[in-house]
């Protein structure tokens with residue numbers, strides 16, 4: 001078990017280092033705005049007429065306890081009720097061996113260098129990337145609880161350079177919509193349920209909130225998460241349905257890092 005873990009860890013770190021190196025190449029080669037839409041050719045695309053219909057990639061982001069989990073499951077039921085193909089995903093995905101290392105770190109059972117854990121979070125997204133693309137192309141909408149923005153916000157809140165944090169995320173699929181559940185850190189802390197996990201401290205969450213602000217782009221919708229669960233849900237449903245419709249009509253994919 002220890003062996004398997006250290007093997008995976010070394011693989012993940014090699015992979016991370018490779019990405020940070022390759023990202024320099026990417027940064028130099030890509031146009032300034034790397035979210036230029038493009039079509040990904042594949043025989044497995046769902047083609048309706050001459051349109052590449054696909055599922056939407058919808059990401060929920062925000063501080064711990066902002067209400068992501070509650071809203072993700074409501075969105076899932078809503079879209080399923082309308083007859084859409086939809087799945088709920090979350091990052092970190094703690095089911096993989098990389099995910100188990102992350103889980104041990106978050107629950108303070110292991111200690112890792114800040115850069116190392118950052119690359120593991122990123123590797124955890126990369127190991128799901130091809131599955132993500134396949135699902136979307138097959139027409140399934142993915143509602144994702146946390147994504148690259150969490151990766152960058154939480155690591156840069158520790159003082160790591162933000163561009164360094166973004167680098168290993170370059171080339172992942174860009175979300176069609178990022179729903180940011182906005183809540184003052186003090187309010188989120190009042191909701192309780194802060195367990196023993198590593199980042200569940202008010203002072204750190206304040207820094208994370210500031211870092212999230214630097215990541216906002218045109219794909220973001222900011223929702224006041226202090227409203228009732230039902231009011232938040234109503235707003236999210238509208239935004240998500242618009243995206244699902246746009247993607248069904250063949251909205252092109254984009255890649256991170258979004259501008």
Ligand SMILES: Nc1ncnc2c1ncn2[C@@H]1O[C@H](COP(=O)(O)OP(=O)(O)O)[C@@H](O)[C@H]1O
Nearest residue numbers: 064065066067068069070071191225227228229
């Ligand atoms: N809009 C809301 N108003 C009040 N309480 C909420 C709201 N949304 C979620 N909660 C409660 O806050 C806690 C954390 O919600 P959860 O959905 O697990 O957040 P997250 O997944 O972002 O950590 C839960 O007890 C949940 O019932």
Ligand SMILES: Cc1cn([C@H]2C[C@H](O)[C@@H](COP(=O)(O)OP(=O)(O)O)O2)c(=O)[nH]c1=O
Nearest residue numbers: 064065091092121146147150151154155199
């Ligand atoms: C996805 C991701 C999460 N995190 C952090 C955010 C959370 O504090 C923690 C675990 O996420 P999660 O299990 O979603 O916790 P919660 O339900 O409280 O939101 O990991 C990162 O630091 N980097 C990442 O890339």
